[in-house]
Amino acid sequence: MIQIAPSLLSADFLHLEKDVEMVNQYADLFHLDIMDGTFVPNISFGFPVVEAIAKKATKPLDVHLMIVNPQKYVERFAKAGAAFISFHYEAALEQSAAVIEQIQALGVKAGIVINPDCPVEKIFPYLPKVDFVLIMSVFAGFGGQKFIPESLDRIRSVKKELARIGRPEVPIEVDGGVGVGNASAVIEAGATMLVAGSAVFKAPSPQEAIEAMRNA
16 A cells, blocks of 8 residues: 655644644655754754644654664654654664664664665665665755656665565655656555655645555
8 A cells, every 4th residue: 555644844834733634634644854954954843843743643653863863862752752763774874773673662663764875785684674664765854856766776676675585565665856746656666655745735735646646
């Protein structure tokens, strides 16, 4: 089943409750990008916003940590209401296995993320343990970027490796430049969770955009 995870980074923060209700009604997950200004050159939002969304959310919170030292904050995001927590391999490196275990010990699904300029094979050692994989199809840190076409081959490589190790059911999430125009290609490559920000919140009809991507 294809799941659509609107990225709240593109929501209307003056009318956030309205956008939260839209996601509750029409989408599958809330995607929350947490940026620290260090791992990525931008700052987004932190615990108070996540906690406020959690109070109104009826769909799971998918928290994407674009931060250094993710292990320091995993427990707080779990307590804030996250059902999924993903962190960047580039931020954890040899600590990645420990961070995965830490997230799962909190009863939260653990995902590992990789940027477009990092060889996708770097995360292969962690595929036996993760609950999902997040492939960035733009560089982490800013919304509204264009999809990098080479990402399709990276999705296929992860899909092939998951099948090889006997875990074909592990979801592959894709984040960055995904919209109605390329959703079918992303799904065909192997993705099952599509993150979309501008493509949803800037669409004339967010509901129609979500349905078009889900059924691409």
